[in-house]
Amino acid sequence: MVHEFQYRAPRSLSELLALMAEHGTSAKVLAGGTDLLPNIRMGIAKPAFVVDCKRLPDADRLVFSPAEGLRMGHGVTISAVLRDRTIREKFPLLAEAAHELASHQVRNRATVAGNVVNASPCSDMALPLLCLDAVAVLTSTSGERTVSFREFFTGPKATVMKPGEFLAEIRVPASSADRKGRYAKLKRVKGHDLGIVGVMLASSPEGLRVAVSSAAPTPVLVSGIGRGLDAEAVDALVQKAIKPIDDVRCTAEYRRYMVGAYIRRLLPEVSR
């Protein structure tokens, strides 16, 4: 790589937070590196400090308890999500989205935390996290706060995170366990292409939810959809919430069309 930077691999959270507080926006956290390193290579990211978070204790912690729900450490990879039995049984939507993300080698390295901090409108993991009322635990030298993923994304590649903040953990409440749903993602070649559009339908206590990727500046969640509605009515509600654009991968019109097509395809499976 042409761009030069200093590499740090802190062994404790306090050391990592101190580095981030000291260097502010010139420091970038390095998790799986599957977004950051290609971006450095392309000259899109030019951090002076690269702070590897994988050597922190408990980075890969992945535990479920009825009291605390699912707790995913920042180092949990997409492959670890796929391998985890509790996730497959209690939170199958996380596994469905994980399965659609990139290729085997990328999934072995990429983290769920890195996926949401990267905040691409086409993020796969954002959709189940939105459908399951997950929250992000953000830590910095000035303390800790918890942000719902419904408020987390603010624009393409933009989040509520402030300079110096670190996403320490993702939590999914136990009350979201066993939510049924389905995910469909349009892409040219599985494993290589980012999604053209993605649609997840999920049940929830207050009605149907539809989460959509690659169809607005951020991943979109439409919640509280009345149970008896037919696919046309659900589609009409979702069409009002999305704002797709024309880009290199396809037109806005095609994205809108495919969102409707996926809703028609998935709704009967989810209402069953």
Add this chain to the structure above:
Amino acid sequence: MTITLTVNGVSYTRDAPENKTLLHFLREDLGLTGTKEGCGMGECGACTVFLNGRTVNSCCVLAVEADGAAIETIEGEAGPAGLSEIQKAFDRNHAVQCGFCTPGMILSVKELLKAVPKPTVEEIKEAIEGNFCRCTGYEQIVEAVLDVTGQGPKGRLDHV
């Protein structure tokens, strides 16, 4: 930064610039040029290696991140007795044409067979979805994997 890592069971201690990828470190500093660079961006899988027991794209890993790690590359695949069973099956089934994708492809197949001893065609295709081959059209590669797992003689195109 000085790093120590093992590659195919051999321990190396070297100075690595912080911005050097594991791929370039293997090729340029250790002379292990079996691992290839295609895209350099995580897309083609030509740079696939095992890092602590799992396949990764070594173009998306810094050499300094591999400090203390155990790496396996294609150079570790053949033993003193010659080619590995996967390599022999690739050979028998003409799963190699120019060979550029082959090191990565073989390591991805090896990762699959560790978890799934008798994979289906679907499972094989999914396991190699991160490995581009621009020559073979993939069919002979799928056949080689069926062959090495005892699921059909070579050249049985009806499997694909």
